[in-house]
Amino acid sequence: MVMTGNYASAYGAKLARAEVIAAYPITPQTSIVEKLAEFVATGELKAKFIPVESEHSAMAACIAAQTAGARTYTATSSHGLTLMHEVLMWASGARLPIVMTNVSRAMAPPWSVWVDHMDSIAQRDTGWLQFFCQSNQEVLDTIIMAYKVCESAGVMLPAMIIEDAFILSHTSEPVDVPEQQLVDSFLPAYSPDLKIEVGKAYGFGSLVKPDQYMEFRYKAMLAMKEAHDRILRVEQEFKHVFGREHGGLLERYRCEDAETVLVTAGSVAGTAKDVVDALRATGQRVGLARIRAFRPFPHDEIRSLASKLEGIAVLDRSYTFGAAGAMFTEVKASVYSCQRRPVMKNYIAGLGGRDITPKILERIFEDIQVIAKRGAEDEVEWVDVAGLPRRWR
Amino acid sequence: MGKTTIPEDEFTYPGSTGCPGCGANLVMRYLLKGLGERTIVSIPACCWAVMPGYWPSNCLKVPLLYTAFEATGAAISGLRAALDVKGVNDVTVVGFAGDGGTVDIGLQALSGAAERRTDAIYVMYDNEAYMNTGIQRSGSTPWGAWTTTTPVGSSHGFKHETKKDIMAIMQAHRIPYAATVSPAFPEDFIKKVEKAKSIKGLRFIHALSPCPPGWRTNPSLSVEIARLAVDTRVFPLYEIEDGKVRITRKGKGLPLVEYLKVQGRFQHLTEQEISEMQKGVDDSWIMLLLKESSGT
Amino acid sequence: MTKSYEEIPLTPISDTPSTVNITGLWRVMKPVVDKEKCKKCTICWKFCPDVAIKLVDGVPGIDYQYCKGCGICAAECPSKCIVMVKEGEQ
Numbered sequence: 001m002v003m004t005g006n007y008a009s010a011y012g013a014k015l016a017r018a019e020v021i022a023a024y025p026i027t028p029q030t031s032i033v034e035k036l037a038e039f040v041a042t043g044e045l046k047a048k049f050i051p052v053e054s055e056h057s058a059m060a061a062c063i064a065a066q067t068a069g070a071r072t073y074t075a076t077s078s079h080g081l082t083l084m085h086e087v088l089m090w091a092s093g094a095r096l097p098i099v100m101t102n103v104s105r106a107m108a109p110p111w112s113v114w115v116d117h118m119d120s121i122a123q124r125d126t127g128w129l130q131f132f133c134q135s136n137q138e139v140l141d142t143i144i145m146a147y148k149v150c151e152s153a154g155v156m157l158p159a160m161i162i163e164d165a166f167i168l169s170h171t172s173e174p175v176d177v178p179e180q181q182l183v184d185s186f187l188p189a190y191s192p193d194l195k196i197e198v199g200k201a202y203g204f205g206s207l208v209k210p211d212q213y214m215e216f217r218y219k220a221m222l223a224m225k226e227a228h229d230r231i232l233r234v235e236q237e238f239k240h241v242f243g244r245e246h247g248g249l250l251e252r253y254r255c256e257d258a259e260t261v262l263v264t265a266g267s268v269a270g271t272a273k274d275v276v277d278a279l280r281a282t283g284q285r286v287g288l289a290r291i292r293a294f295r296p297f298p299h300d301e302i303r304s305l306a307s308k309l310e311g312i313a314v315l316d317r318s319y320t321f322g323a324a325g326a327m328f329t330e331v332k333a334s335v336y337s338c339q340r341r342p343v344m345k346n347y348i349a350g351l352g353g354r355d356i357t358p359k360i361l362e363r364i365f366e367d368i369q370v371i372a373k374r375g376a377e378d379e380v381e382w383v384d385v386a387g388l389p390r391r392w393r
Numbered sequence: 394m395g396k397t398t399i400p401e402d403e404f405t406y407p408g409s410t411g412c413p414g415c416g417a418n419l420v421m422r423y424l425l426k427g428l429g430e431r432t433i434v435s436i437p438a439c440c441w442a443v444m445p446g447y448w449p450s451n452c453l454k455v456p457l458l459y460t461a462f463e464a465t466g467a468a469i470s471g472l473r474a475a476l477d478v479k480g481v482n483d484v485t486v487v488g489f490a491g492d493g494g495t496v497d498i499g500l501q502a503l504s505g506a507a508e509r510r511t512d513a514i515y516v517m518y519d520n521e522a523y524m525n526t527g528i529q530r531s532g533s534t535p536w537g538a539w540t541t542t543t544p545v546g547s548s549h550g551f552k553h554e555t556k557k558d559i560m561a562i563m564q565a566h567r568i569p570y571a572a573t574v575s576p577a578f579p580e581d582f583i584k585k586v587e588k589a590k591s592i593k594g595l596r597f598i599h600a601l602s603p604c605p606p607g608w609r610t611n612p613s614l615s616v617e618i619a620r621l622a623v624d625t626r627v628f629p630l631y632e633i634e635d636g637k638v639r640i641t642r643k644g645k646g647l648p649l650v651e652y653l654k655v656q657g658r659f660q661h662l663t664e665q666e667i668s669e670m671q672k673g674v675d676d677s678w679i680m681l682l683l684k685e686s687s688g689t
Numbered sequence: 690m691t692k693s694y695e696e697i698p699l700t701p702i703s704d705t706p707s708t709v710n711i712t713g714l715w716r717v718m719k720p721v722v723d724k725e726k727c728k729k730c731t732i733c734w735k736f737c738p739d740v741a742i743k744l745v746d747g748v749p750g751i752d753y754q755y756c757k758g759c760g761i762c763a764a765e766c767p768s769k770c771i772v773m774v775k776e777g778e779q
Contacts, residue, residue, distance in 0.1 A: 020474045022467070048474035053505030057467035060460060060502070064435065064471030067458055070478055072471075090461055095699040156699055194702065196456045196472075198431045198484050203703030205459035206448040215694040216701065223699075397731045397744070407740045407755035408707030413715065414759035418738035445707060452707035579735055605759075613760030613773075616736050 003175050005168030008136040009075060009101040009161070010035035011175075012143030014045045015183040016099070018073035019190075022050040022061035026080040027113045028169045029103045033075060055080035059087040059098075066096040067204055069195035071147065074098070077165065078105035078119045085123065091158045092127030092220065094205055097150030097190075098158040099143060104132075104266070105165040106352040114353020115165040117266065117318040121294075121326045127220055129159035129227055130295040132265035136173040138246045139163050141238065144178075148187050148234045154226040156192075164267040165353070178242055186241045228296045249293035250301040254280060258287030260342075260368050261305065263331055264315035265291040268349075268356045272315075275361040286365050291327060302334040309342040311372025313364050317350045324380045343368075345376045349383035360384060360392045399579045400426045409452040411444045414612025416602035416619060418444070419576035420518045421453075421489070424598075427586025428514075430455060432485045435469055437499065438462040439491035440525040441518070465490045466502030469513040485590055486513040492533035493523045496557045507566035507595045514589050514596045517559060520604035528607045532557040535627075537670055538658045539609070545661040555673070563597045564633050571597040572632040572641075577620035581630055581641055588632075601628045609657020618655060625652040626678045631685070638684040649674050708755075712739065716758035718773040724748055726770035733762035733771060 003011070009032045013021065021040070023033040039045035048065075052058045055076050062072040076084065081102050091098050104120045106112035120130060131146065133139045139161060146159040163169050196204055208216065232248050239245040253273050255261055262272055269290040276288050289305055291298065306312060312335070316325025323329060328346035335341050347364050350356040360383060367381075384392040404425035411418045417440055425432065435458045436442050442459055445452045460468045465488040472486045488506075490499055495517040503515060522540045523529040530540040535556045539545050543552040563571045570592045574582040582600075589596040601622055603615040610618060622628035623644045630642040649671045653659040662670070722733075729747030741756040742749045749762070749771075763771040 019478045020471065022471060022474070046478070048478045050470050050474050051509065052467060052470065053501055053508070056463065057470075057502050057505060060464035060467035061471030061474070063464075064458060064460065064468040065475035066471075068433075068472050068475035068479075070475035087461055087464065093700065194698070196433060196458055198433065198456065201451060201454045201456055201704075203445055203448075203451040203453070203457040203459065204700065206445065206451070206701040206703040207443055208448045208701050211691050212448070212697070215692065215697055216699075218694045219697070219699060222694075396747075397735065399735060401744075403740050405740055406706045406708050407752060408710035408712055409739060410707075410710060410712070411738065413738075413757035414761055415738050419736070422738070422740065445703060446710050448701040449703045449705040450707045450709055451703035451705065454706075457703070576736075611760070613764040615738070615759070616761050616765055 001175055001177050002172045003136060004031065004170050004172050005136040005139050005163040006031040006103070006170065007035055008140040008175050009143060009163065010039070011177050012140040013073040014039050015178065015180060016144050016147045016187060017071065018047055019070040020048045020050065020062065020065035020072045021074065022052050022058045022065070022072070023074045024052050024055045024058050024076065024080060026077045028105065028165045029075045029077045029101070032101060055083045056087055059084045059091060062098050063087060063091050063094060063096060066098050067094065067196045069190070069192060069197070071190040072098050073100065075101040075103070077103040078107055081119045082107065082122060085126065088123055088126040088128060095156040095220065096158055097147065097156055099146045099150060100158070100160045101143070102160045102162050103165050103169045104162050112352040113165065115167055115317070116351045116353065120160070120162050121318040123160070124295060124326060127157060127224070128295060129157060129293065130162060131159065131293055132162045132291060133168065134267055134269045134290060136168055136175050139168065140175055140177065141242070141244065141246060144183055144187060145234050145238050149227060149230045151190055152230055155223050155230055157220065157223050157227060162266070167267040182241060186238065224296050231293055247290060247292055249296070249298035251290040251292050252305065253288040253290070255287035255289055255305060257285060259285040259309060260311040260313065260365065260372055261287040261289050261309055262313045262315060262365060263289045263291060263327065265294065265327065266317060268315065268317065271356065271358055272361050275358050275365065279362065279365055284365070284369065294327070297330050299334040302331055303338055306335045306342055307338045307340055311343045311368045313345055313347060313368035315347045315349055315364065319348050319351070343372045343375055345371055346380040347383050348380065354384060357393065363392050399583050402426065404430065404454045406452045406454065408446065408450065409444045410446050411440065412606055412612070414605045414615040416576055416604060416615050417441060417518045417520060420600040420602050423576065423579050423582045424516055424586055425455065427583040428485050428487065428590055431483055432487055433458065433472060434487045434489050435460055435465055435472060436489050437465045437494045438525070439494050441489060443525060462494055463498040463502055465494060465499050465515070466504070466506035469515065470506050470509060470511045473512050488513060488515045490517055491524070492517060492519040492521060493531040496532040496559050504566065507563065507568050510594045512593050514598065516598045516600060518600045518602040520602040520607055522607050524604050524607045533559070536673065537662055537666060539661060551661060560599055560633065564636065567636060568597060569594040570632070570634050573599045573628060573630055575601045575619045575623050575628060575630060577616050577623065578630065578642060585632065610655060614655055618652070621647065621652040625649045625674065627652055627674050629678065629681055631681065637688055638681065640681065640685055711754055712757050713754045716756065716776045718758040718760060719753065719756065719776050720751055720758070720760065720762050720771050721774055722749055722751060723770040726768055728768045730767060732765050732767060736761050736765050
């Protein structure tokens with residue numbers, strides 16, 4: 001089939017047999033929810049659809065339903081995601097394997113409906129697994145895989161699958177939609193050890209004193225660590241059943257003998273791969289490493305990659321004010337413990353939907369190769385901002 | 394003799410960490426007597442989030458879901474959806490929230506749940522302020538009351554806004570059943586709970602919940618104050634069923650000052666202010682009688 | 690005693706009745722029932738917020754482990770057969 005990223009999300013949730021869907025409309029997520037409402041209305045998906053009155057309520061309703069033993073799904077974007085922030089933390093603290101699509105979109109003001117990653121990045125402390133997708137196929141596949149990863153006993157954490165606004169959400173690509181039977185064989189029904197039910201007078205989410213709180217957080221930390229291995233294992237299983245995979249936590253493209261590598265996430269990685277091919281054809285030893293899972297962060301993968309490189313360019317489609325791009329900061333932290341540390345530079349690009357063209361990527365590769373030889377003056381550079389002396393187009 | 398006037402089975406354990414004389418303890422006790430064991434209760438941030446005790450203590454004999462503050466309306470929708478999808482249809486879903494978590498921060502989610510006709514009972518236990526955080530005013534604090542954020546003698550000087558009429562708000566949502574209850578009249582309370590249980594859709598119960606530390610009252614008077622509230626008609630007992638008002642207890646019609654004088658939070662009021670309050674109570678009572686007689 | 694992270698559930702799940710909280714220790718005043726005068730109206734049992742009154746043949750027995758001494762039972766008793774005395778006295 002040929003479909004948009006949003007429809008891929010909807011088909012993913014349908015194939016995963018989500019049982020309770022609570023969602024609130026926001027551009028550019030709306031077609032996910034509309035499609036799911038259609039599936040429920042026609043009976044194709046046997047689920048309860050709750051048209052809640054805010055995103056905060058969407059997540060709160062999912063939390064309650066998941067605690068009662070139902071597999072839940074929701075979708076949002078930008079301001080909807082940030083409105084949910086309080087309850088995102090609740091979902092992970094309650095150790096509920098909720099799966100959500102976030103259509104990553106810029107934050108206001110200024111108002112923008114176009115892609116950037118600030119909304120998603122701002123949730124990196126919430127205890128959610130975060131997957132940045134490059135293609136619509138990956139969106140569908142990752143939703144199904146995420147349920148399996150999250151529902152495993154050693155994990156029990158929620159996950160967000162991130163689609164770039166409009167570039168993935170509203171652009172049609174060929175997507176193979178697997179047979180329901182095949183998905184059922186891969187992903188069994190959700191059956192938690194403990195759920196809220198009549199007959200067991202348990203309280204879920206009680207008050208805890210300072211002398212016991214840390215132990216709960218420690219367990220969640222261990223679960224996030226376990227998620228790293230679980231993601232890899234589940235993807236191997238997925239490959240075995242469906243015949244495809246998406247690169248684990250860090251997808252490496254032509255990195256084996258690279259001297260400089262661009263690290264980035266989302267749909268821009270697809271453009272970057274084309275640029276890598278073009279530059280390789282001219283003899284440049286470049287590669288692309290795509291952060292697919294930002295949480296849990298692929299520290300080990302980055303470390304083993306970095307030790308062989310001269311330079312790493314990290315392209316962040318977001319910015320952490322007062323610091324640097326979040327992905328750059330984490331990549332740099334991973335690299336700190338390497339014996340041999342490549343030169344590193346952060347490129348902030350593509351905010352508010354600003355196009356990241358092949359030309360811009362070429363210039364970034366050019367820049368990092370120069371810097372790898374002589375060192376960086378500024379560690380962080382904003383790309384393609386009008387008024388700055390450097391031209392990127 | 395020796396025969397109780399309300400069901401004997403208890404669904405709460407002793408050892409709740411509510412204050413001595415806590416009206417909310419009585420509200421929960423009567424509610425669960427009316428609903429029985431096949432009940433799941435969702436509780437947001439409020440006194441009752443703390444009263445079951447520190448983990449692993451639970452003073453309820455039914456399952457309890459703790460939620461974020463504003464989320465009760467959404468949580469009951471989620472619980473009901475999960476039960477529905479699993480084919481469980483003989484369980485009562487209850488949202489049990491304070492006045493702050495209902496008329497202020499929780500109003501949006503409650504409105505959503507009502508509009509969606511969520512099959513659940515929403516109980517607002519009304520101690521008329523944010524008591525769990527230390528007696529700050531809420532939209533449900535009555536005109537004239539002292540609270541820590543409407544202290545007396547400041548430029549603001551006690552609460553000058555009238556209490557939000559949550560029953561009117563719920564009536565406007567056209568829900569099938571809403572009722573006011575007072576812990577001083579447990580028979581009326583439980584009868585209403587049993588009736589609510591038998592109806593489908595979003596049912597709303599507004600329970601007055603006297604609070605000794607917040608109202609500055611003697612703990613031994615909590616039931617008497619809940620009685621005076623009804624008898625002075627500051628908190629009349631009535632139902633709204635399918636949009637029609639029915640008063641279930643007319644009350645003695647005592648002067649409001651009988652209710653005010655036993656509460657420290659009203660001690661600063663002048664005679665003028667009290668007579669204004671009395672007029673307000675009288676007007677509301679007349680309105681209620683009119684609603685009842687006109688069949689709306 | 691802090692439980693090891695290996696011994697606790699994923700999220701705090703309360704599965705122990707609150708009878709572990711001995712709220713009787715809060716008391717300053719305590720109710721004393723004159724069982725001779727008691728008319729077995731059951732009103733004290735009806736109004737106890739803490740379920741700390743048990744009826745035996747209609748006559749109230751105060752559960753002093755949990756009674757907080759709020760005094761509602763004494764205030765509501767129509768026969769005035771419950772008296773509040775200082776904790777420690779009889």
